[in-house]
Amino acid sequence: MRTTGEIIRGEGLTSERIVTVDACVVGTGAGGAPVAAELAEAGLRVAMLEEGAWHDADTFTARPRDMAARLYRDGGQSATIGDPPIVLPTGRGVGGTTLINSGTCFRTPAHVLERWRTRDGLAELTEDELAPVFDDVEETIGVAEVPAELAGENAAIVRRGVEALGFSGGYLRRNARGCVGSGVCAFGCPAGAKQHTGVTFVPRAWDAGAVLFTGARVRDLVRRGDRITEVVAATTGGGTLRVRADVVVIACGAVGSPLLLRRNGLGTASGQLGRNLSIHPASAARARMDHEVRMWEGVPQSYYVDEWAADGIMLEGIAAPPDQAAISTPRTGTELRDLMLDVGRTATFGVMVTDEGRGAIHRLLGQPVLRYDLHRDDAARFQRGFVRLAEIFFAAGAREVMVPVDGVPVLRDGDVEPLRAARVRPRDLKLMAFHPLGTARAGADPARSVVDGDLRVHGLANLHVADGSVVPSSPGVNPQLTIMALATRAARRIAARG
Numbered sequence: 001m002r003t004t005g006e007i008i009r010g011e012g013l014t015s016e017r018i019v020t021v022d023a024c025v026v027g028t029g030a031g032g033a034p035v036a037a038e039l040a041e042a043g044l045r046v047a048m049l050e051e052g053a054w055h056d057a058d059t060f061t062a063r064p065r066d067m068a069a070r071l072y073r074d075g076g077q078s079a080t081i082g083d084p085p086i087v088l089p090t091g092r093g094v095g096g097t098t099l100i101n102s103g104t105c106f107r108t109p110a111h112v113l114e115r116w117r118t119r120d121g122l123a124e125l126t127e128d129e130l131a132p133v134f135d136d137v138e139e140t141i142g143v144a145e146v147p148a149e150l151a152g153e154n155a156a157i158v159r160r161g162v163e164a165l166g167f168s169g170g171y172l173r174r175n176a177r178g179c180v181g182s183g184v185c186a187f188g189c190p191a192g193a194k195q196h197t198g199v200t201f202v203p204r205a206w207d208a209g210a211v212l213f214t215g216a217r218v219r220d221l222v223r224r225g226d227r228i229t230e231v232v233a234a235t236t237g238g239g240t241l242r243v244r245a246d247v248v249v250i251a252c253g254a255v256g257s258p259l260l261l262r263r264n265g266l267g268t269a270s271g272q273l274g275r276n277l278s279i280h281p282a283s284a285a286r287a288r289m290d291h292e293v294r295m296w297e298g299v300p301q302s303y304y305v306d307e308w309a310a311d312g313i314m315l316e317g318i319a320a321p322p323d324q325a326a327i328s329t330p331r332t333g334t335e336l337r338d339l340m341l342d343v344g345r346t347a348t349f350g351v352m353v354t355d356e357g358r359g360a361i362h363r364l365l366g367q368p369v370l371r372y373d374l375h376r377d378d379a380a381r382f383q384r385g386f387v388r389l390a391e392i393f394f395a396a397g398a399r400e401v402m403v404p405v406d407g408v409p410v411l412r413d414g415d416v417e418p419l420r421a422a423r424v425r426p427r428d429l430k431l432m433a434f435h436p437l438g439t440a441r442a443g444a445d446p447a448r449s450v451v452d453g454d455l456r457v458h459g460l461a462n463l464h465v466a467d468g469s470v471v472p473s474s475p476g477v478n479p480q481l482t483i484m485a486l487a488t489r490a491a492r493r494i495a496a497r498g
């Protein structure tokens, strides 16, 4: 497989350019790139349009403050408004958010597929139907379990606690061939190990003749009857790119796709476009240990605890280099200074919740606005998750545990009662989220969903959406494999229809 192919950069497109292809795929993240690869390999002439740039791994500095501005939309500062406000970063570049994600890979759980079949009428999404698709996706992106020696002491601490208490946990499966544990997955893998879609599916598409346009922000979708005839993008060079195609696939992510469709008056019939936003809200607790942890050494997200997955609570590794840890620690002044002086002996671990709450996406003054209020049942899940995580840390020998919950003191001497007894409201929590989903959800009923089971927009013959926005409900696990599998399956169905 090639690692580079034909890139037409938007900076060089300063006037109008018209391109005619069989298929136009907008966005090169977890959804778009697999579609482009599949359609090109099926013999279609494919154009990939990506708003962001192509980034070579050898330009990645491993310094969060350099890389966030380069690889994230809005420098990683995007957030929801609501109770509480939640930081919700996404990637921008060839590879989309897979370029800066942690590389964790879970298949869609069976009970989630069952829900999509019964609630959403997606009868064909069975484990048997999807198993070969997952196999193919995992082979393309090189999914394998993290070896213990790369997992780092941060994960080893939690593993010791989990084993002492008899809970269920394990090393995560990830897409990082030749990982050396650089510890900065979220800021562009400097070893080039992470197998994001820009270095896996995009080269597959290139090998089959596809062309990639970068710096091309799609704004308009020209409609004739029930078909989209032209995709129009503004280029970074100030030009206009017009792509005429028989098949159009929108894969701008769960924020970008509903906004693009709504701007063009498409997919709005059910009233569901832009609604049903789920985000898997997440947070992290810190533990001060008596020994050196150096949490930034090894794979930051290498271990998980799924003992309470049925209750919608997953614990997953999260760790950061010291500068990033300083930014993300919800403390100030001398308290922050003291914590940072001890950062070498600090362990962190995350709590992620399968959310009941749902948000919505709007556009205001040209900017996306995400409204999301944490459901009180989800606040209770965080409380239960933090109690369990604190118990795990104490079982592993933690001196003290800090949870990002207003009003809860630092926990000491193995005593989690101050946290268990607290009345935790949504506004008391400091949260982040990494998995926007559901804003153009798939379903059999056009009155309740935006796309059908083949990810085609209801009522339109050749317009598809293939990204996180089509995921019908919060899957409870990190979603990249789900998105890649749904996109791959949809592309195969498009190609088979001819």
Ligand SMILES: Cc1cc2nc3c(=O)[nH]c(=O)nc-3n(C[C@H](O)[C@H](O)[C@H](O)COP(=O)(O)OP(=O)(O)OC[C@H]3O[C@@H](n4cnc5c(N)ncnc54)[C@H](O)[C@@H]3O)c2cc1C
Pocket: 026, 027, 028, 029, 030, 031, 032, 049, 050, 051, 052, 089, 090, 091, 092, 093, 094, 095, 096, 097, 098, 100, 101, 102, 103, 104, 105, 106, 186, 216, 217, 218, 219, 251, 252, 253, 254, 256, 257, 260, 301, 434, 435, 436, 466, 467, 468, 469, 477, 478, 479, 480, 481, 483
């Ligand atoms: C820090 C972080 C860590 C994560 N870790 C994991 C993990 O370990 N495992 C996991 O499963 N998931 C993880 N995720 C989430 C996962 O990466 C995303 O769910 C997934 O990439 C979403 O895929 P997508 O196709 O919906 O969107 P994206 O991957 O975001 O791709 C959308 C692409 O469309 C482009 N685009 C947008 N608008 C336009 C436009 N108008 N014109 C042209 N192009 C456009 C964007 O620039 C972007 O490249 C993580 C996310 C973050 C932020």
